[in-house]
Amino acid sequence: xxxxxxxxxxxxxxxxxxxxxxxxxxxxxxxxxxxxxxxxxxxxxxxxxxxxxxxxxxxxxxxxxxxxxxxxxxxxxxxxxxxxxxxxxxxxxxxxxxxxxxxxxxxxxxxxxxxxxxxxxxxxxxxxxxxxxxxxxxxxxxxxxxxxxxxxxxxxxxxxxxxxxxxxxxxxxxxxxxxxxxxxxxxxxxxxxxxxxxxxxxxxxxxxxxxxxxxxxxxxxxxxxxxxxxxxxxxxxxxxxxxxxxxxxxxxxxxxxxxxxxxxxxxxxxxxxxxxxxxxxxxxxxxxxxxxxxxxxxxxxxxxxxxxxxxxxxxxxxxxxxxxxxxxxxxxxxxxxxxxxxxxxxxxxxxxxxxxxxxxxxxxxxxxxxxxxxxxxxx
Numbered sequence: 129x130x131x132x133x134x135x136x137x138x139x140x141x142x143x144x145x146x147x148x149x150x151x152x153x154x155x156x157x158x159x160x161x162x163x164x165x166x167x168x169x170x171x172x173x174x175x176x177x178x179x180x181x182x183x184x185x186x187x188x189x190x191x192x193x194x195x196x197x198x199x200x201x202x203x204x205x206x207x208x209x210x211x212x213x214x215x216x217x218x219x220x221x222x223x224x225x226x227x228x229x230x231x232x233x234x235x236x237x238x239x240x241x242x243x244x245x246x247x248x249x250x251x252x253x254x255x256x257x258x259x260x261x262x263x264x265x266x267x268x269x270x271x272x273x274x275x276x277x278x279x280x281x282x283x284x285x286x287x288x289x290x291x292x293x294x295x296x297x298x299x300x301x302x303x304x305x306x307x308x309x310x311x312x313x314x315x316x317x318x319x320x321x322x323x324x325x326x327x328x329x330x331x332x333x334x335x336x337x338x339x340x341x342x343x344x345x346x347x348x349x350x351x352x353x354x355x356x357x358x359x360x361x362x363x364x365x366x367x368x369x370x371x372x373x374x375x376x377x378x379x380x381x382x383x384x385x386x387x388x389x390x391x392x393x394x395x396x397x398x399x400x401x402x403x404x405x406x407x408x409x410x411x412x413x414x415x416x417x418x419x420x421x422x423x424x425x426x427x428x429x430x431x432x433x434x435x436x437x438x439x440x441x442x443x444x445x446x447x448x449x450x451x452x453x454x455x456x457x458x459x460x461x462x463x464x465x466x467x468x469x470x471x472x473x474x475x476x477x478x479x480x481x482x483x484x485x486x487x488x489x490x491x492x493x494x495x496x497x498x499x500x501x502x503x504x505x506x507x
Contacts, residue, residue, distance in 0.1 A: 229418030
């Protein structure tokens with residue numbers, strides 16, 4: 129199913145008729161009066177499948193990541209919940225400019241999923257704090273229980289050796305022994321609880337790390353890059369270091385996907401990611417920005433220095449010849465274009481990113497397979 133435009137009167141009217149136009153929170157038992165419930169539910173299920181197909185087609189046709197942000201955006205526009213966004217996307221499609229991840233993120237205010245992610249980060253932070261407090265309390269209780277057990281063991285030993293009324297002493301010894309056994313069980317339970325709390329904190333830390341990783345390439349994702357850009361901008365400014373940002377985009381990537389399929393497209397993305405990763409070090413950070421686009425931050429290097437490094441990488445990649453592993457068909461020349469900007473030549477980092485992106489699109493317009501440096505006044 130191919131979605132060329134969001135201005136599709138028939139499907140939109142269908143969604144209205146099916147009761148999905150105003151959102152997905154309609155109850156399944158909301159059946160119009162006098163209508164067969166089974167037929168009504170079948171119609172609503174068909175509408176849900178249609179909506180899912182349209183969302184999937186929108187993401188695939190425009191080579192957008194299947195991410196939470198893009199799913200929220202696509203659902204809002206296609207279902208009609210976000211009328212303004214639907215009109216903006218429709219106008220973009222009619223203009224033949226195409227939908228890109230960068231454009232979509234800019235239109236949706238940087239990230240349609242940002243509020244959700246901020247809330248999730250807050251929840252994860254509170255959970256981590258509570259787990260830490262719980263582990264600390266459990267550890268303290270574990271120590272106290274251990275001290276109590278040691279004292280009980282001494283009392284049991286003393287009672288066992290004491291002289292006097294055998295019945296009374298024996299009874300106290302049995303009671304103390306029973307308390308000692310129960311204390312040992314409590315101590316074992318606390319030890320297991322402490323280990324479980326530690327394991328939960330490790331799992332939470334792993335989940336946070338995974339949230340910053342692009343799972344196709346293993347590179348940092350856009351979210352991680354934006355945090356890095358902010359910290360490196362502050363550090364480089366304080367140290368007086370140069371700071372340069374570059375965007376790289378795979379040339380004719382849609383043609384690769386359309387001709388050879390998305391599996392081959394994913395392989396091409398990974399090849400480009402690997403080539404760019406070879407230039408990364410403690411002063412060069414490579415991330416997948418989204419789709420077929422990568423972003424790189426260079427600390428201590430001028431735009432001309434960065435141009436030399438990227439152009440060597442571009443040239444080396446252009447000499448490679450790739451084939452479709454399933455059909456053995458050659459992919460042709462696999463290349464990328466790039467745009468570079470001096471971060472400190474612009475009022476703030478986001479303006480530098482826009483300048484680098486503009487230089488990238490200029491490189492595309494001038495024939496692709498080239499790297500261009502943004503004008504200092506570009507923004």
